[in-house]
Amino acid sequence: MIPSDDQIRAAIAEQASDWFMENRNGLLDHKESARFMAWLQASPMHVEEYLRIAALAPDLETAAKTNKTPRDTLLARARGEPNGIVSIDRASFGQVPALVRRRRSPVSSLAAAATLAVVAVTTVWSMRDGERFGLPRTYSTVRGEQRTQRLPDGSVLHLNTDSAVTVRYSRTERLAILDRGQALFEVTHQDKRRLRVQTDRAGVIAVGTQFDVYRKPGTTTVTVVEGSIEVYRGGTPPPAGGEPSVRLDIGDQLDVGDRIGVRRHVDAHAAVAWLHRQIAFQEEPLGEVAAEFNRYGPVTVEIKDESLRALPISGIVDAYDTDSFATYLATLQGVIVQRTPTQIRVLTRESLEPPATAR
């Protein structure tokens, strides 16, 4: 599932929950019931989310009943929780502009009011942090960590392992500097300022789209997951008449190093497989796949043999599942895998056999 799908699902799940609660309050009146029917008929996803919420509710009741904490303790803790941090995390992804309901039922106005409240609180929260006033802020992950962060403008930043992004907002643009590693940006349409992502080699300019930027030594790879973007080479946007920027559309991928590479079409899902802690590769050299794998866990894959490094392989592996990857490598023909606590050594069968016994 690509992230936008996830967001849409989240928004629909919240709408479904709203309707589910309305229905629990007794029979809907004539108008409301017509609206609810229209909502159900609007999309199979609405039907699915509603049924799933309804299937979940009895389990939720059972789960809630296993909680033995006294009510007063719960209430005291809930009141002690910092105000308004209701939804800085993924729980609030529901506010997708495209999903604004056409007709404003009391349910949706109520949801909208609550959304406003959340937005207001979030704004206060972020103003306190100074991002709105242009003070830079850095988000980072260590090796093996991934993180999702909602930015003050509503955009969402997904950081892959060992990555850092510094965000600086000005009157005219939202600037995100990818200091290292890889990040997926889900840019909101609501903010009219352009969003610019900058690495040492390349820059990306976007409004309302999703794209992945991967800063490697000497090369930056940009992949468009949704919408379209402009990519340029270098540390600042090109002046008028300078080297033209390249427009990329959904599924396009581009390497930028000393020169701008050739645009190619890729599976955007595979490019952001890391969101699901996976590495997806299609006919890619084993050496490169191993290098990808080595970004994540404590165990690294070492391949000395050049011909082995060039061997094209295809598959999807869990980025943190060393055992599966080692097992997979062992299935390759003519390959031997040796394990140590910190390494997986991949060797050709021949290299192990003493020359005297060679065929």
Next chain:
Amino acid sequence: MTNASKTFLEGLFAYRGALQAFFYRRLRTKADSADLVQEVYLRMLRISDPEAIRNPEAYLFTVAANLVKENAVADRRHAQEVAVEAAEATPALTLVPGFEAAVDTPLRVARLSKVLEELPLRCSTAVILQYRDGLSHQDIAAQMEVSPRMVKRYLAQAMSHCRRRMARLR
């Protein structure tokens, strides 16, 4: 509201088995959850006069439950055909545990309790007050010192979060 709490899930229990069969068990025949959802949706679309339906939720649940039954019948027929050919008795009407049934009810509930702990405290507290203590939204609002609207918001977020976290189990 007059103690809506006690009756919060009332009316749902009749459909509980059918609803859970939809997502937590794989039906024996080719149909899986996605196909079934599509079929329910199509049947909801075919309603000639949607305005005439007084209780869309009950209608939806009935459509879903019927579909589960139809599949079970198709299963049995299928099973009988196989039985004749293979001369081997197959228990009729069994819902064979599938992929998703690996997570059975006690496990699902245990997992859900954990997921509840991930929520902001306001959300999980609202859930526990509603489902465990049987309080109405108004009562929860009074106890938590927030508006009833906010309570609904917390609950919607909680349910949406749980639903998505549980989906990732697969």
